[in-house]
Amino acid sequence: MDIDYNHNNDQININSSDISLMGHGIKNLDEILLNKNLNSINFHSNEIERINGLQGLINLTHLDLSSNNITRIQGLESLISLTTLNLSSNKIVVVEGLFSLKKLTWLNLSYNKIEYLQGFQDLWGNEFNLNIIQIHGNHIDSLDDVIKYMNGLSRLEHLTLRENPISKTYDYRLKLFNHLRRLTSLDGLDKHGNKHISSQPLNGIEQYIHLSNQTKDQLIDSSNSLSDQYPKIAAALNSFRYNPREFQSSTTSTTNDIHNESCSELDNDSISHHRKKDVKETRKRLLTDDKHSVESQLSDIETDSIKNKNSQSNPKTNHKQSTPRQKSMKNKNHSSLSNICSNELMEEQTGRFSINYDRNLLNPRRERDCDEFNENNKFYLSISNELDSERNKRYQAEQQIKQLNLIINQLKQKGSKTNGNLIEELNDKHKQLLNDEKSKFRDLTSIVDDYKKRLQTTEDQLCSYKKAQETNLQLIKTLENNLTKSDTENHQLKINQNEKVKRLEDENHKVKYENDSLEKELSRVKEQLRQCQELCTNKDIQHKQEVDKCRIDLQSNEVQFYIKQEIQRKEDFFQNQSKIQQEKLESLALEYKKLENEFRDALKIEQRRYIDLLKTNEILRQENELFQSSSTNTKQNQESDKKIMNDLMMLVREQKTRLQEKSKTNENVLNENKNLKMKLEKAVEELRKIREQILLLQKERKEINARFQAHESILSALKEEKKLWTQELTHQGVSLAQDRGRLESTIEILNSEISTLKKQLDKQVDTSKIKQTIIESQLDTIQKLKDGIVERDETIKKTREEFLLDKKEFEKQIQEEQMVNQELQDKYDNACEKKDSLKSNFNLLQQELEKTKSDYNALTKKWKEKSDLINELDNKIRRASETYQINEKKLSDENNRLMQIQKELEAKVHERDDDFRRQFEVIEHGHRQTINEIKKAYEDKLEQSQSRINQIEDEMRLILNETNQQKLKWQQRIKHLNHFINDLQQNN
Structure with a gap:
């Protein structure tokens, strides 16, 4: 990162x-x-x-x-x-x-x-x-x-x-x-x-597991591939892994076996070029795997160091920030996993060196050339020198780590002693302060509880006073509401009475108007009858006159004939007219009967209506009289009630003034209590803040303890890392010694092979001298031999080129190992930096302890000031309690006085209720008398109206009789006319 x-x-x-x-x-x-x-x-x-x-x-x-x-x-x-x-x-x-x-x-x-x-x-x-x-x-x-x-x-x-x-x-x-x-x-x-x-x-635990699984799979794959290609080497490696102590005894036997195998393989020239490529590829892959494993270890160590620094600077880190290395220090399972990983690294290193060893053995053509073997010897000597230098560097690093561990132990002992003494002192002081605070807090809580109880009692008393006041106000409100209701009822009664009177007057006007209309109709009918009588008389006179004018000799034939004709015609006409008139008379009689029936029905309806009107009029009169009497009584009651209300209002005003004064006193008492309560709450809040500060100090103490534990865990982790590094260094030293022994054995084997080859060359020179004569004679065979030599030279050139390529690859490997050594030096520098950071952290801790001391002194000063404030508050509370007792006595006296006044008011209210009931009974008795009188007057009016109706019926009967007599007279006249006409006709 x-x-x-x-x-x-x-x-x-x-x-x-x-x-x-x-x-x-x-x-x-x-x-x-x-x-x-x-x-x-x-x-x-x-x-x-x-x-x-x-x-x-x-x-x-x-x-x-x-x-x-x-x-x-x-x-x-x-x-x-x-x-x-x-x-x-x-x-x-x-x-x-x-x-x-x-x-x-x-x-x-x-x-x-x-x-x-x-x-x-x-x-x-x-x-x-x-x-x-x-x-x-x-x-x-x-x-x-x-x-x-x-x-x-x-x-x-x-x-x-x-x-x-x-x-x-x-x-x-x-x-x-x-x-x-x-x-x-x-x-x-x-x-x-x-x-x-x-x-x-x-x-990152999932990523770590995934990466470890990948590296383990790669190691398993590489080991499987190598075991498939070289089964004997794999068996030797397995034997070394499971019993490393027996490896030194078995080195000589393995070297002899390998030498025999190499000698047997030198005779067999059938090793293919593919085998060489496979060996190179496996070697490169294992080198890259070693590099990745070393880099992963370095990254783990760096992350561990960074996280240890973070844990020292911030002790409040959570479980999320703990590294897998710290978890391994706490749990035994994780330590076993780390041991397994170190064994796997050892297996990788042994596998790498064994492959180099086999590769050097499995190049048969390289061993035939003396110059190439000398170069190989020089190369291996340079490698051994570098390995010695690395051993010296590692030894120096181990010594420096030991010195660092000694310094860390000394610093830890000094810090633990000083910090232990400081922590004990702080714990004792904090315990004393906590005990003092608890005692003070208990005293204050007891005082607060007493004042709360007193406040509750005063509040209960005030509630009782308020309830009594509310009851009095409710009584007054009920009386006022009753008065307003009575006023509204009287007003509504007056309005209803006026409306009823208006309605009755309107109905009377309507009845009078109807009576006038009926009288007018009767007068008109009488005039019509009179006119009909006059017309009849006039026509009789005219007829007589015409008869007198037209007197002719009745005895003449013409006149008689004409008279007869006229008589017949007139008789026919009169017969027709009589029939028509009879029909008209019958129709008129029917109509007259209908009119009579209708008139009778109308008279009955009017009679009923008139009776209803009279009844309503009498009822309204009675109600009016009742309302008038009730209005007079209500006016009298209102006047008396007004007087009573004025008296009550005076009493209520006096009570209101007294209650206002008491409420003011109670409000003052409540304000004083509230102020005291606020002051006490402030004091309690200050005590709570102090308690929170103490809790924070306790938390800080716990944090300091946690920091010390974290430092101790870090030191233990460093010790365990040191042990792991020492184990790894020892393992690497053993592996390097074993590799050096192997390389020395290979060098000796190669020297012996060189000597054998030299002897063979000397023998071949002697044989060549002997055979010179044969060679000169056999030119053809020599030419063939030359061709073979040319081919052999070409093969030698190829082998040299391959050797140069191998040499370049070895140089690359050496550079990579130099890079690894530089990385180890960087790690050492980082360890030195860690040491400096630990010193700086220790200095910071000392500064923090000094700050805590200064803060503790400041807190002591604050506590002294707060104790003085608490004493002042105690004095104020005592004064307030005295004033509260005085006010409580005053309130109790006023309460007794108000109770007496309330009792007097209740007695007065009961008296007024009795008076009001008596007046109401008197009013009811008067209303009953007025109702009886109204009933009697209504019965008299009913008798008068019935007598009047009877008179009207008699008058109507007389009118009907007169109309019947006139009708009979007209009928008789008509009969006389008919007889007269009949007589005239008979005479003609």
């Missing part, structure tokens, strides 16, 4: 997938440029107040924002692949903003101010993978909310709720296990109360 952070400019250059900036004073995440390919972020113990600037981090899996000033969970919508989230030691109140974290498996919200858990509803369903929740050290009160908002978390298995108010409730574990069925552990314990080891998250 490459990070450059400058406090002056606040600039960060990030070129890796992990960030760890702990304790850098970061306030805003927007100031930091973050790479989009980040996998884990650690901003522990900074000053961040808001979560922002994390947009676009799709690949982020681990986020640590603990020990900051965050108040709200927000800005996590784009973190799709987040699996672990640590927001502990912040100021969060509400759980929210987690709806997009579907891959989240571990959530830490401990030591916040959480009260509301609505945000867990966003994580309901099978899409979410939340498995572990830590909410200990918060303000969660209700168990129902926990069950309500966590019931839908389908994969929740581990939950911690300790150090919450809910954990003090009875049977909360049983309820949670009954409602949350998939829960396996609560507060680190299962259903039966046994300890349950929950899966704590480790950053």
Whole structure:
């Protein structure tokens, strides 16, 4: 990880997938440029107040924002692949903003101010993978909310709720296990109360396992390929791995076997070029694997050192920041894994050297050339010299590490002694302060409880006074309401009476109008009858006159004939007319009968109507008289009630003034009590703050202890790393010694082979001298031999070229080993830097201890000042108690006086109620008398109206009789006319 952070400019250059900036004073995440390919972020113990600037981090899996000033969970919508989230030691109140974290498996919200858990509803369903929740050290009160908002978390298995108010409730574990069925552990314990080891998250553990599996598979593949190609070498290596002590005894036998095999293989020229290529490829692959393994070890060591520094600077780091090396120091299983890895590294190194050894043996044509073997000897001597130099360097490094360990042990002893004494002193002082504070707090709580009791008694008394006052006011209000109701009722009665009188007057006018119309109709009918009589008389006169004028000799034939004709015609006409008139008379008689019937019906209806009107008129008169009497009585009652109300209002005003005075006194007392209460609450709050400061000091003490434990664990880890390094160095030294023995044996074998080859060459020279004569004679055979020599030279050239290529490859290997040595030197420099950093951290710890001492002195001064304040408060409380007792006596006296006044008022109210009842009974008696009188008057009026109706009926009967007589007269006249006409006709 490459990070450059400058406090002056606040600039960060990030070129890796992990960030760890702990304790850098970061306030805003927007100031930091973050790479989009980040996998884990650690901003522990900074000053961040808001979560922002994390947009676009799709690949982020681990986020640590603990020990900051965050108040709200927000800005996590784009973190799709987040699996672990640590927001502990912040100021969060509400759980929210987690709806997009579907891959989240571990959530830490401990030591916040959480009260509301609505945000867990966003994580309901099978899409979410939340498995572990830590909410200990918060303000969660209700168990129902926990069950309500966590019931839908389908994969929740581990939950911690300790150090919450809910954990003090009875049977909360049983309820949670009954409602949350998939829960396996609560507060680190299962259903039966046994300890349950929950899966704590480790950053990068999956990548580490994947990488270790890859390296192990590669080693297994390479070992399998080598064992397939060279079974004897593989057997020898296996024997060395399982019993390394017997290897020295078996080296000579293996060298002899290998020499015999090489000699047998020198005779066989059938080794192909493919075998050489395979050997080269296996060698390169093993070299690269060794390089990767060394680099991985170096990276592990560097990460361990960085994380140890971070743990020293910030002791509040969580389990997420612990490296696999630290876990191995704590658990024996991890130590066994590290031993297995070291054995595998030893196997790699032995395998590499064995392959080089076999490769040097499996080149038969190289051994035939003397010059090439000399070069090989020089090359191996240079390698042995380099190995010796490396041994010396490693020995020097071991000595320097021993010196460092001695220095660290000395510093640890000094620090433990000084820190132990300081911690004991601080513990004693803190215990004394805590005991003093507890005693003072108890005294103050007892005083506060007494004042609370007194306040409750005064409040009860005030409540009783207020209730009595409210009852009096309610009585007054009821009386006022009754008066207003009586006024409104009287007003409504007057209005109703006026309306009824108006209605009756209107009905009387209507009846009079109808009577007038009927009288007019009767007069008109009489006039019509009179006119008809006059017409009849006039016609009789005219007829007589005409008869007198037309007197002719009746005895003449013409006249008689004419008279007869006229008589017949007239008789016919009169007969027709008589028939018509009879029909008309019959119709008129029928109409007259109908009119008579209608008139009778109308008279009956009018009679009924008149009777109803008379009844209503009498009822209204009676009601009017009653209302008048009741109005007079009500006026009298109103006057008396007004007098009573004026008296009551005077009493109420006097009571109001008294009550106002008492309320003012009570308000003053309450204000004084409130002021005292506020002062006491302030004092309690100050004591709480002091208690919180003490708790913080205790936490700091625990943190210091944790730091010392962390330092001790770091030292133990360094010791174990030293042991591992010593073991590895010893193993490497043994392997180098074995390699040197092998190389020396190979050199001796090669020297013996060179000597044999020289002898063979001498023999061949002698034989060539002997055979010169034969060669000169046999030219043809010599030419053939020359051709063979040319071919042999070509093969030698090829072998030389191959040797040069091998030499270049060896030079490359030497360069790579030099690079490894440089890296080891860099590691040594880093160890020196670690030592310097440890010294600087020790100095910082000393400075922190001095600061704590100064803070402790300041706290002692504050405690003295607060003790003086508490004494002053005690004096003030005593004065207030005295004043309170005096006011309490005054209030009790006033209370007694008010009770007496209340009793007097109640007696007066009862008297007034009795008077009001008596008056009401008198009014009822008067109303009854008036009702009886109205009934008598109504009966008299009914008799008068009935007599009047009878008179009208008699008049109508007389009118009908007169009309009948006139009708009979007309009928008789008509009959006379008819007789007269008949007589005339008979005479004619």
